[in-house]
Amino acid sequence: xxxxxxxxxxxxxxxxxxxxxxxxxxxxxxxxxxxxxxxxxxxxxxxxxxxxxxxxxxxxxxxxxxxxxxxxxxxxxxxxxxxxxxxxxxxxxxxxxxxxxxxxxxxxxxxxxxxxxxxxxxxxxxxxxxxxxxxxxxxxxxxxxxxxxxxxxxxxxxxxxxxxxxxxxxxxxxxxxxxxxxxxxxxxx
Amino acid sequence: xxxxxxxxxxxxxxxxxxxxxxxxxxxxxxxxxxxxxxxxxxxxxxxxxxxxxxxxxxxxxxxxxxxxxxxxxxxxxxxxxxxxxxxxxxxxxxxxxxxx
Numbered sequence: 001x002x003x004x005x006x007x008x009x010x011x012x013x014x015x016x017x018x019x020x021x022x023x024x025x026x027x028x029x030x031x032x033x034x035x036x037x038x039x040x041x042x043x044x045x046x047x048x049x050x051x052x053x054x055x056x057x058x059x060x061x062x063x064x065x066x067x068x069x070x071x072x073x074x075x076x077x078x079x080x081x082x083x084x085x086x087x088x089x090x091x092x093x094x095x096x097x098x099x100x101x102x103x104x105x106x107x108x109x110x111x112x113x114x115x116x117x118x119x120x121x122x123x124x125x126x127x128x129x130x131x132x133x134x135x136x137x138x139x140x141x142x143x144x145x146x147x148x149x150x151x152x153x154x155x156x157x158x159x160x161x162x163x164x165x166x167x168x169x170x171x172x173x174x175x176x177x178x179x180x181x182x183x184x185x186x187x188x189x
Numbered sequence: 190x191x192x193x194x195x196x197x198x199x200x201x202x203x204x205x206x207x208x209x210x211x212x213x214x215x216x217x218x219x220x221x222x223x224x225x226x227x228x229x230x231x232x233x234x235x236x237x238x239x240x241x242x243x244x245x246x247x248x249x250x251x252x253x254x255x256x257x258x259x260x261x262x263x264x265x266x267x268x269x270x271x272x273x274x275x276x277x278x279x280x281x282x283x284x285x286x287x288x289x
Contacts, residue, residue, distance in 0.1 A: 161267025
């Protein structure tokens with residue numbers, strides 16, 4: 001009973017919030033609704049018994065990714081509403097609606113799923129976090145390490161792209177500025 | 190009773206909302222938001238299948254998707270900042286520099 005109420009509440013609210021994210025002209029409204037929609041998605045994970053995944057969703061998405069977006073919005077003019085030239089809105093709605101229909105039909109169709117067997121069955125007596133830890137550090141150890149290296153590479157890339165020489169433009173040619181300074185010094189002499 | 194197809198239908202709806210955003214948006218930051226919506230929709234589907242088949246593989250793939258999304262945001266926002274410094278705008282229509 002409570003599961004049904006929570007499911008319908010969460011699904012309605014996430015659909016509305018993500019529609020605001022997609023439709024809004026203001027960046028701040030879009031970002032706030034995206035963050036609250038992600039909180040509600042972690043609610044889905046808690047209903048489904050994946051507590052560790054829900055906590056990771058809260059920490060990584062709502063904490064880290066949203067903080068990154070809001071820090072990056074310091075560089076952009078966030079208060080100005082975005083002027084977008086939407087040429088053919090009807091076509092986009094038609095394509096989106098058709099893909100939604102096809103996806104819903106695919107997922108709602110009866111699937112021949114009796115042959116699917118659980119590769120790594122859950123142990124309800126152990127708890128979700130312990131179960132996840134055991135499978136993650138035995139069967140998925142190499143993808144875990146590769147993901148760690150990928151996060152390190154992404155961190156270095158983010159620091160180098162955004163953080164180097166914040167006071168001047170990265171992409172303009174620095175040698176031109178140097179030559180100008182040398183010329184000015186020569187003129188002064 | 191809430192079954193697997195309920196969760197899959199919600200996931201498909203959210204994915205199509207994100208797809209509509211990707212098709213509709215002209216601002217690059219908003220395009221990033223739409224891709225986040227799509228990634229979250231896929232995560233719901235993985236967690237639901239993992240729950241209803243008593244299998245932990247779906248949750249594992251959801252973890253890796255979260256890690257990939259985090260690194261994608263880090264690199265992508267760095268590129269967006271460099272692009273904004275260079276062009277002064279994030280509009281896709283104004284970034285057509287290769288006019289033939």
